[in-house]
Amino acid sequence: MSQEIYVKPKKVTPLNILLIILGTTLYALSVNLFLVPLKLYSGGVPGTAQMIRTLFLSNVKGVDTAGIINLAFNIPLFILAFKTMKKRMLAGTILSVALQTIIFTYVVAPATPILDDKLACIVIAALVGGVGCGLILTNSASAGGLDLLGLFLSHKSKRISVGLFNILYNGILFTLMAILFDVSTTLYSIIYIVIFSVTIDRWHYQNIEVELMIFTHVPAVKQMIMQEYARGVTAWDGKGAYTNNHTEVLVTIVAKSEVNSVQKEIRKLDPEAFVITHTRVNVIGGYQKRLV
Numbered sequence: 001m002s003q004e005i006y007v008k009p010k011k012v013t014p015l016n017i018l019l020i021i022l023g024t025t026l027y028a029l030s031v032n033l034f035l036v037p038l039k040l041y042s043g044g045v046p047g048t049a050q051m052i053r054t055l056f057l058s059n060v061k062g063v064d065t066a067g068i069i070n071l072a073f074n075i076p077l078f079i080l081a082f083k084t085m086k087k088r089m090l091a092g093t094i095l096s097v098a099l100q101t102i103i104f105t106y107v108v109a110p111a112t113p114i115l116d117d118k119l120a121c122i123v124i125a126a127l128v129g130g131v132g133c134g135l136i137l138t139n140s141a142s143a144g145g146l147d148l149l150g151l152f153l154s155h156k157s158k159r160i161s162v163g164l165f166n167i168l169y170n171g172i173l174f175t176l177m178a179i180l181f182d183v184s185t186t187l188y189s190i191i192y193i194v195i196f197s198v199t200i201d202r203w204h205y206q207n208i209e210v211e212l213m214i215f216t217h218v219p220a221v222k223q224m225i226m227q228e229y230a231r232g233v234t235a236w237d238g239k240g241a242y243t244n245n246h247t248e249v250l251v252t253i254v255a256k257s258e259v260n261s262v263q264k265e266i267r268k269l270d271p272e273a274f275v276i277t278h279t280r281v282n283v284i285g286g287y288q289k290r291l292v
Contacts, residue, residue: 012088016139017095023135024096026128027143028103032064034125035192036109038118040185041177042129043170043193045073045145046104051177067104070145071097077148085148092141093148100143122192130199137200166197210259211278214250218270222250228265229258 031042039054041047049069057065074097082090115121133143142148150165170193178186214221215238222233236249254262259277266273 012091012140016092019135019139020092020095020141021099023132023139024099024143025103026132026135028100028132029107030125030129030132032104032107032109033114034121034128036064037111037113038121038188040122040192041189042196043173043189044166045077046070046100047170047173047189047193049073049104051173051180055180063105064107064109065105067101067106070104071101074144074148077144077152080152081148086140088140089142092136092139093144096136096141097144118188119191122188123195126192126195127199130196130202133196134200134202209253210256212250212252212254212259212262213276213278214252214266215247215274216250216266216270216272217245217247218273219248220269221266221273222248224265224269225250225252225254225262229254229262231258 031046035042036050041050046066049066052069053064053066057069078090078094085093113121115124136143146166146169153165174186174190174193177189222235225231225233231252231254233250233252238247238249239245240247256279263275266275
C-alpha cells in the first residue's frame with residue numbers, strides 16, 4: 001500500500017466548521033496578543049507578512065497591515081494548490097485564512113507585552129497557536145501559507161515534502177531576520193516556531209500512528225478496514241485458550257484520528273470483538289499519511 005490511494009472524504013459537519021473557527025481564532029489571537037507586542041515574528045507566510053509590515057508599512061494606523069499582506073500572499077498560493085486540494089480541505093482553508101485576515105488586521109495588539117516575562121509570552125503564544133493549528137489540520141483544513149505551497153511542490157516533485165519545504169523556507173526567513181533586525185529577535189522567533197511546530201505535531205492526529213490488534217469471529221471486520229479506510233490488514237488464525245473456539249487475529253495501523261470511527265465500525269459488525277490499542281508505534285514503509 002505504498003502508492004497513493006483514494007479515500008472518499010467524509011462530509012463536513014457543523015462541528016468541523018466550529019473547530020476550524022476555534023482553532024483559527026486561537027492561532028491568530030496568540031500571535032497578536034502575545035507575539036506582536038514583543039516585536040517578534042512567526043514563521044512562514046504570516047512571519048513574512050509581519051516582516052514586510054515592519055520594513056515598509058509600520059506607519060499605517062488603526063489596522064495591522066500584516067493581515068492584508070498575508071491574504072495577498074495566500075491568494076496566488078490558493079491558485080497554485082487548487083488542483084491538488086480536495087474540496088473539503090479547500091473550503092476549510094478559505095474559511096481559516098479569511099478569519100485570520102480579520103483578526104490579524106483588526107484585533108489591535110497591546111502596546112506592551114501582557115506578561116513581563118518575555119519567554120513566558122513566547123511559550124504561551126507557541127502552545128496556544130500550535131493547539132489552534134492542530135485543530136485546523138485535524139478537521140481537514142489548513143491555515144494556508146506554506147502548507148499550500150508545500151502541497152503544490154510535493155505533487156510536482158517526490159523529493160520535496162511539506163515538512164522539508166517548511167524547514168527550508170523558515171531557515172531562509174530567519175536568516176534574513178538576523179540580517180535585517182538583530183540576532184536576539186531571530187533567536188526568540190526561532191524558539192517560538194520550534195515549540196509551535198512540536199505542539200502542532202502533538203495535536204495533529206493524522207500524524208500519529210496507532211496499532212490495532214483485533215480478535216474477532218466476523219470475517220467482515222477485515223474487509224471493512226480495507227474497503228472503508230484503505231488500510232492494510234494482517235490476519236492470523238487463532239484459538240481461544242479457555243473456550244477452544246476459533247478466532248481471527250487482525251493487526252492494522254491507522255491514524256489516531258481514525259481510531260474511534262474504526263472501533264465503532266468494528267462494534268457494529270462484532271459487538272464481542274476484543275481490541276487492543278498500541279500507541280507510540282514507529283512505522284516504516286507502506287503506510288500512507290493523509291491530511292483528510
